[in-house]
Amino acid sequence: MTRKTLGAAENVDLRDRGRDAYEQDIDERRVIEATCLTCEREATLLLEAGSTEQWDHDRRETAHLVEYRRVD
Numbered sequence: 001m002t003r004k005t006l007g008a009a010e011n012v013d014l015r016d017r018g019r020d021a022y023e024q025d026i027d028e029r030r031v032i033e034a035t036c037l038t039c040e041r042e043a044t045l046l047l048e049a050g051s052t053e054q055w056d057h058d059r060r061e062t063a064h065l066v067e068y069r070r071v072d
Contacts, residue, residue: 031071038064044071 032045034055043055058066 033069033071034058035067035069036061036064037067 028049030047030049030051032047034043034045034057036042036057038061041057043057045053045055047053055066055068058064
């Protein structure tokens with residue numbers, strides 16, 4: 001069955017639509033940028049797929065607020 005979606009470009013893949021971000025690209029490594037919003041330290045982490053490892057700074061400084069962003 002073929003369906004057309006109004007407003008979608010030809011190069012848009014709609015198969016992943018509706019899936020959460022952690023369910024997509026499950027076999028790829030991820031580059032994560034970690035920034036401590038309290039003391040402004042930064043780090044770039046390379047994580048294997050499925051890894052939920054914290055940045056060392058986040059584990060040591062439990063009172064600090066750390067923001068994690070995936071870099072695509």
